Amino acid sequence: MNEPSRKRTTSTDVAADRRKQILRAAVEVFAERGFHRTRVSDIAKHAGVAYGLIYHYFDSKDDVLHCVFEDNWAVFMKAIEGLRDDPDLGAADKLKAISALFIDALEVAPATIQVIIQEVARSDRFVQTEKINAFNAAFAVIRTIVEAGQDRGELRPTIDAEVAAYAFFGALETICTGLMLNAVPLRDHRHAERVKETVNQIMLTGLCASTKGP
Amino acid sequence: MNEPSRKRTTSTDVAADRRKQILRAAVEVFAERGFHRTRVSDIAKHAGVAYGLIYHYFDSKDDVLHCVFEDNWAVFMKAIEGLRDDPDLGAADKLKAISALFIDALEVAPATIQVIIQEVARSDRFVQTEKINAFNAAFAVIRTIVEAGQDRGELRPTIDAEVAAYAFFGALETICTGLMLNAVPLRDHRHAERVKETVNQIMLTGLCASTKGP
Amino acid sequence: MNEPSRKRTTSTDVAADRRKQILRAAVEVFAERGFHRTRVSDIAKHAGVAYGLIYHYFDSKDDVLHCVFEDNWAVFMKAIEGLRDDPDLGAADKLKAISALFIDALEVAPATIQVIIQEVARSDRFVQTEKINAFNAAFAVIRTIVEAGQDRGELRPTIDAEVAAYAFFGALETICTGLMLNAVPLRDHRHAERVKETVNQIMLTGLCASTKGP
Amino acid sequence: MNEPSRKRTTSTDVAADRRKQILRAAVEVFAERGFHRTRVSDIAKHAGVAYGLIYHYFDSKDDVLHCVFEDNWAVFMKAIEGLRDDPDLGAADKLKAISALFIDALEVAPATIQVIIQEVARSDRFVQTEKINAFNAAFAVIRTIVEAGQDRGELRPTIDAEVAAYAFFGALETICTGLMLNAVPLRDHRHAERVKETVNQIMLTGLCASTKGP
DNA sequence: AATGAATGAGAGTTCATTCAT
DNA sequence: GATGAATGAACTCTCATTCAT
Numbered sequence: 018m019n020e021p022s023r024k025r026t027t028s029t030d031v032a033a034d035r036r037k038q039i040l041r042a043a044v045e046v047f048a049e050r051g052f053h054r055t056r057v058s059d060i061a062k063h064a065g066v067a068y069g070l071i072y073h074y075f076d077s078k079d080d081v082l083h084c085v086f087e088d089n090w091a092v093f094m095k096a097i098e099g100l101r102d103d104p105d106l107g108a109a110d111k112l113k114a115i116s117a118l119f120i121d122a123l124e125v126a127p128a129t130i131q132v133i134i135q136e137v138a139r140s141d142r143f144v145q146t147e148k149i150n151a152f153n154a155a156f157a158v159i160r161t162i163v164e165a166g167q168d169r170g171e172l173r174p175t176i177d178a179e180v181a182a183y184a185f186f187g188a189l190e191t192i193c194t195g196l197m198l199n200a201v202p203l204r205d206h207r208h209a210e211r212v213k214e215t216v217n218q219i220m221l222t223g224l225c226a227s228t229k230g231p
Numbered sequence: 232m233n234e235p236s237r238k239r240t241t242s243t244d245v246a247a248d249r250r251k252q253i254l255r256a257a258v259e260v261f262a263e264r265g266f267h268r269t270r271v272s273d274i275a276k277h278a279g280v281a282y283g284l285i286y287h288y289f290d291s292k293d294d295v296l297h298c299v300f301e302d303n304w305a306v307f308m309k310a311i312e313g314l315r316d317d318p319d320l321g322a323a324d325k326l327k328a329i330s331a332l333f334i335d336a337l338e339v340a341p342a343t344i345q346v347i348i349q350e351v352a353r354s355d356r357f358v359q360t361e362k363i364n365a366f367n368a369a370f371a372v373i374r375t376i377v378e379a380g381q382d383r384g385e386l387r388p389t390i391d392a393e394v395a396a397y398a399f400f401g402a403l404e405t406i407c408t409g410l411m412l413n414a415v416p417l418r419d420h421r422h423a424e425r426v427k428e429t430v431n432q433i434m435l436t437g438l439c440a441s442t443k444g445p
Numbered sequence: 446m447n448e449p450s451r452k453r454t455t456s457t458d459v460a461a462d463r464r465k466q467i468l469r470a471a472v473e474v475f476a477e478r479g480f481h482r483t484r485v486s487d488i489a490k491h492a493g494v495a496y497g498l499i500y501h502y503f504d505s506k507d508d509v510l511h512c513v514f515e516d517n518w519a520v521f522m523k524a525i526e527g528l529r530d531d532p533d534l535g536a537a538d539k540l541k542a543i544s545a546l547f548i549d550a551l552e553v554a555p556a557t558i559q560v561i562i563q564e565v566a567r568s569d570r571f572v573q574t575e576k577i578n579a580f581n582a583a584f585a586v587i588r589t590i591v592e593a594g595q596d597r598g599e600l601r602p603t604i605d606a607e608v609a610a611y612a613f614f615g616a617l618e619t620i621c622t623g624l625m626l627n628a629v630p631l632r633d634h635r636h637a638e639r640v641k642e643t644v645n646q647i648m649l650t651g652l653c654a655s656t657k658g659p
Numbered sequence: 660m661n662e663p664s665r666k667r668t669t670s671t672d673v674a675a676d677r678r679k680q681i682l683r684a685a686v687e688v689f690a691e692r693g694f695h696r697t698r699v700s701d702i703a704k705h706a707g708v709a710y711g712l713i714y715h716y717f718d719s720k721d722d723v724l725h726c727v728f729e730d731n732w733a734v735f736m737k738a739i740e741g742l743r744d745d746p747d748l749g750a751a752d753k754l755k756a757i758s759a760l761f762i763d764a765l766e767v768a769p770a771t772i773q774v775i776i777q778e779v780a781r782s783d784r785f786v787q788t789e790k791i792n793a794f795n796a797a798f799a800v801i802r803t804i805v806e807a808g809q810d811r812g813e814l815r816p817t818i819d820a821e822v823a824a825y826a827f828f829g830a831l832e833t834i835c836t837g838l839m840l841n842a843v844p845l846r847d848h849r850h851a852e853r854v855k856e857t858v859n860q861i862m863l864t865g866l867c868a869s870t871k872g873p
Numbered sequence: 874a875a876t877g878a879a880t881g882a883g884a885g886t887t888c889a890t891t892c893a894t
Numbered sequence: 895g896a897t898g899a900a901t902g903a904a905c906t907c908t909c910a911t912t913c914a915t
Contacts, residue, residue: 031899032899035899035900053267056883056884056885057884057885057886058884058885066900066901067900067901067902068886068901068902068903069886069887069888069900069901069902069903070899070900070901072885072886072887072888073898073899073900077885077886078884078885078886108438109438109439112438139349139354156409163438166438170440171439171440172438172439172440173432173436173437173438173439173440174440175428175432176429176432176433176438177425177426177429179409180406180409180426180429180430181429181433181438182409183402183405183406183408183409183410184402184403184405184406184429184430184433184434185402185433185438186405187401187402187403187404187405187406187408187409188397188398188399188401188402188405189398189401190401190405191397191398191400191401191402191404191405192394192397192398192401194397194401195370195393195394195396195397195401196397211391211394212391212394214389215389215390215391215394215395215398216394216398218387218389218390218437219390219395219398219399219434219437220398220433220437220438221437221438221439222387222436222437222439223387223432223433223434223435223436223437224322224323224326224377224380224386224387224390224395224399224434224435225323225385225386225387225435225436226381226384226385226386226387226388245874246874249874270908270909270910271909271910271911272877272909272910280875280876281875281876281877282876282877282910283875283876283877283878283911283912283913284874284875284876286910286911286912287874287875291910291911292909292910292911459878460878463878463879481695484904484905484906485905485906485907486905486906494879494880495879495880495881496880496881496882496907497879497880497881497882497907497908497909498878498879498880499907500906500907500908500909501877501878501879505906505907506905506906506907536866537866537867540866567777567782584837591866594866598868599867599868600866600867600868601860601864601865601866601867601868602868603856603860604857604860604861604866605853605854605857607837608834608837608853608854608857608858609857609861609866610837611830611833611834611836611837611838612830612831612833612834612857612858612861612862613830613861613866614833615829615830615831615832615833615834615836615837616825616826616827616829616830616833617826617829618829618833619825619826619828619829619830619832619833620822620825620826620829622825622829623798623821623822623824623825623829624825639819640819640822642817643817643818643819643822643823643826644822644826646815646817646818646865647818647823647826647827647862647865648826648861648865648866649865649866649867650815650864650865650867651815651860651861651862651863651864651865652750652751652754652805652808652814652815652818652823652827652862652863653751653813653814653815653863653864654812654813654814654815654816673895674895677895698887698888698889699888699889699890700888700889700898708896708897709896709897709898710889710897710898711890711891711892711896711897711898711899712895712896712897714889714890714891715895715896719889719890720888720889720890
């Protein structure tokens with residue numbers, strides 16, 4: 018797939034603002050109607066700009082989605098790569114931080130998260146065409162964290178790190194989706210905290226009440 | 232959304248066979264190209280029938296997908312409802328059985344699983360239009376199992392059962408997707424067993440190596 | 446450039462007829478409005494068929510033009526190749542026959558000739574894209590006839606055969622265009638004959654009244 | 660069609676220069692890509708100006724082409740009208756001079772000639788819209804020269820002068836086009852001279868080797 | 874039951890032109 | 895004069911669906 022366009026990268030602040038304005042509008046309509054039911058004119062109308070202006074800033078409707086993803090995902094990737102490389106944190110703490118990152122994002126920008134999960138991560142658009150899931154980089158980071166944790170004796174050595182990465186990520190992702198499908202994504206900040214707590218408990222210490230071992 | 236069609240329900244065995252033939256072809260092409268990149272004529276070509284015939288057996292292209300889902304999902308739902316109601320199994324065993332159901336299905340019919348996850352569960356088609364996730368019934372069953380397990384002291388009481396259901400389901404789902412994206416979905420039966428084992432370990436006893444409690 | 450489509454080559458006579466019907470309509474509207482001012486819907490309307498049907502029989506609007514050209518030009522090429530290979534005719538007679546072919550065609554099917562000359566032969570569409578003028582094959586045949594005539598002492602040896610081919614062809618072509626621009630392309634059959642006679646006189650014996658040589 | 664614009668006729672020399680600069684660039688890109696595949700921004704880019712500026716100097720994209728034509732064609736028309744009115748030249752010499760004019764122009768400014776022939780003379784843009792071929796003035800001049808030559812006994816009286824004008828002009832035109840389609844338009848000056856010689860021989864004394872008369 | 878020609882609404886994209894700066 | 899962001903009409907092509915045979 019082509020690189021998302023970097024057309025006229027901030028030749029002026031005005032251009033950058035317009036770009037952002039369109040991107041913001043796009044996220045909102047994509048979240049509301051879904052990518053493939055959204056017409057380019059919907060984005061334009063929502064952004065309050067003319068039809069053709071979209072094509073000043075983006076190559077195509079697909080490119081708009083691409084850019085929504087790249088702009089936001091890059092931030093997330095940078096954050097989790099930072100965690101991965103942090104020598105002062107244990108594996109469990111790193112995973113907790115990742116959960117927090119996700120859930121916090123869901124609180125702050127639910128539409129963006131929804132679009133990224135629904136229309137990019139899960140869309141056949143990405144999954145199929147590229148053969149390389151756009152999320153693979155994130156999976157790889159989590160896997161690395163898990164493996165490092167196993168090496169240092171912090172995480173159970175019997176677990177397949179790749180599968181663990183999928184499980185961890187999928188759990189987070191589906192929680193986000195599930196929560197979003199309810200009218201009010203996250204009732205309040207305390208709800209968000211409780212969700213984080215639950216994820217961490219499940220992933221790190223399991224559902225079972227019984228103590229480990231024999 | 233309309234009910235999936237039950238047009239001409241098995242007026243003859245021949246008709247039922249044709250229907251199955253088309254459905255099988257549809258699963259294959261949906262898995263390969265994704266629902267929205269698949270044309271009705273692609274399904275027809277793959278099934279070796281004229282594309283007008285598809286409209287004898289189904290109301291629309293959407294209806295074909297719907298039927299793929301319903302036909303297969305119904306089996307799965309019946310199975311997990313049976314587990315839920317089984318008085319002889321503990322919550323952990325029920326969840327293990329659900330994992331097994333999923334991973335086994337992935338081994339036997341990967342294309343079907345892929346279509347159900349990608350094009351139905353995750354598609355804005357279902358998620359958005361209906362406001363009611365097609366998977367909600369499954370979530371509800373898992374939630375019930377978790378809650379029962381908590382009541383009986385088998386599962387940790389501090390966990391939010393709804394979030395747990397999302398986490399459990401999402402983990403399974405993403406593992407399936409992740410494994411499918413690799414050329415060979417499941418290398419062999421032993422691989423499948425190892426995946427199940429990992430899921431169960433993570434979900435039931437957690438990633439952490441440290442023993443629980445003092 | 447892609448080969449003009451041979452979609453569904455006469456699977457039934459009905460299909461062949463429909464194809465011809467569209468092609469006939471296309472020639473008429475192309476002749477009237479010019480290719481690039483003609484919308485696909487104009488062709489459809491003129492042919493009395495639905496918009497989309499054009500795309501059953503042709504790949505694109507360009508393909509329609511391509512097919513107009515190929516279908517008709519092939520006939521002409523066959524004819525002049527036959528002349529080229531005829532051992533019983535002198536070069537002058539061959540050239541006369543070619544003139545007659547052109548002018549007769551102009552009488553019988555002026556719109557077709559117009560479209561071929563204006564929209565294909567002269568269009569940047571062909572001239573530029575292909576770097577190989579669609580008419581090159583015809584030029585080559587005429588050139589061969591001229592060279593053979595020179596070898597046999599029938600035509601002046603001092604003339605550059607390539608340039609002669611261009612001149613001969615261009616003269617014919619422009620006469621056709623010029624005549625067509627007048628309301629009534631060819632006033633009557635006698636007019637046509639007079640045009641042929643003039644072309645032949647000019648090309649074969651020149652404009653000058655003076656006798657050749659010293 | 661509207662008159663080509665004379666916007667801001669040389670209010671300053673700078674303006675005139677800008678105009679020429681744009682026109683020169685336009686000729687080059689029209690020759691390379693063809694008029695209808697050339698975007699206004701292509702002209703601007705090639706001229707090194709902002710594309711809005713083109714609308715300071717010209718009314719529209721069509722107007723640019725129009726001006727390319729007018730500016731150059733006017734020179735040619737003036738020349739052949741001078742020839743027509745020259746009492747000291749015979750008809751044959753006048754026609755030879757016209758050939759020379761064309762071929763020389765092709766040597767000096769091939770792109771300009773190409774644009775004039777392809778995009779103006781032959782374009783449905785002019786041919787159709789105006790019903791009056793932009794070249795009609797030139798045809799008329801040549802026709803007048805031929806008729807005068809016939810009256811003075813220099814040219815064959817049996818020839819239709821109108822048709823002769825088309826033939827002469829078309830021959831020249833197609834030779835130009837044909838030569839241009841080869842990588843190197845005119846190999847060298849000697850080639851140009853040979854081409855002129857051939858045209859003159861063909862048009863004035865014919866292709867046939869046999870002497871005229873009984 | 875089966876076919877595939879026929880339909881036409883719908884959507885993405887292009888690009889000449891305008892205009893505020 | 896000069897710029898290029900902004901506009902939106904125009905147009906091609908796709909494809910789900912219908913229907914005569």
